[in-house]
Amino acid sequence: MDGLVKRIEVLNDNRTTLLLVMGTGFIAIIAASILVSANFGYFLIACLAFAMASATMLGRYWCNWFCPRGSFLEFFLSKASRRKTFPVLFKKRSFFASVVAIFMFMMALNFLLLYPTYSVIDALGVTLTRLLVISTIVAIILGVAYEPRAWCSFCPGATFAKLAAGFESKRPYLVNSPEKCVSCGACSKKCMFHIDASKHGIIDDSDCVKCSTCINNCPAKALRFAETL
Numbered sequence: 004m005d006g007l008v009k010r011i012e013v014l015n016d017n018r019t020t021l022l023l024v025m026g027t028g029f030i031a032i033i034a035a036s037i038l039v040s041a042n043f044g045y046f047l048i049a050c051l052a053f054a055m056a057s058a059t060m061l062g063r064y065w066c067n068w069f070c071p072r073g074s075f076l077e078f079f080l081s082k083a084s085r086r087k088t089f090p091v092l093f094k095k096r097s098f099f100a101s102v103v104a105i106f107m108f109m110m111a112l113n114f115l116l117l118y119p120t121y122s123v124i125d126a127l128g129v130t131l132t133r134l135l136v137i138s139t140i141v142a143i144i145l146g147v148a149y150e151p152r153a154w155c156s157f158c159p160g161a162t163f164a165k166l167a168a169g170f171e172s173k174r175p176y177l178v179n180s181p182e183k184c185v186s187c188g189a190c191s192k193k194c195m196f197h198i199d200a201s202k203h204g205i206i207d208d209s210d211c212v213k214c215s216t217c218i219n220n221c222p223a224k225a226l227r228f229a230e231t232l
């Protein structure tokens with residue numbers, strides 16, 4: 004079996020532990036950035052760098068398996084969420100481009116207001132912490148109102164990761180075998196980003212975070228990851 008595909012299987016087997024560790028780590032970072040030093044807000048930059056660097060080769064692999072905020076939302080909101088399908092607007096490029104623009108504007112405004120009284124490092128730290136807290140509050144509200152990770156469909160980090168991936172899903176490739184698929188649609192219904200995995204052949208969707216949910220819920224075992232095509 005391909006190394007990358009095997010690694011996803013291992014991550015799958017340890018998913019609950021991984022979500023708990025990364026999600027708890029996220030709570031610790033938020034608490035530290037509010038109570039200890041706003042410079043913990045630089046975590047946002049680190050997370051963005053990891054998401055973009057891995058996306059060039061692996062698409063949104065980071066978002067699902069390692070993003071601390073994504074893990075927090077999935078683990079801690081799973082019981083509280085109403086689990087309603089989020090609006091299709093969340094998947095529109097124009098929408099997540101607008102969210103990025105709003106974030107950039109808020110960052111610039113905050114920084115310029117703080118800069119005269121703070122050093123550059125501290126002004127940026129406070130700005131990032133404020134963005135981290137505000138966006139997490141929005142993510143929690145959406146997670147309760149819709150699905151736990153509704154925020155992840157248009158998170159600015161995810162947008163930059165998709166940009167780094169050239170809006171391709173990258174390795175490992177999700178493949179639907181037409182000779183096995185019975186077109187029941189169970190895969191698409193279970194996908195947290197509502198990707199149509201029932202299409203035959205390669206499912207090349209830059210939203211795919213390679214979570215394996217569709218694979219695990221396919222009654223015909225028609226879906227699989229393949230490292231090469």
Ligand code: SF4
Pocket residue numbers: 179183184185186187188189190191200201220221222223224225226
């Ligand atoms: S769940 Fe499996 S059988 Fe059903 S549509 Fe999806 S790939 Fe095809």
Ligand code: SF4
Pocket residue numbers: 177193194195196197198200206210211212213214215216217218
């Ligand atoms: S359920 Fe399937 S298509 Fe949807 S994100 Fe997970 S791996 Fe990708």
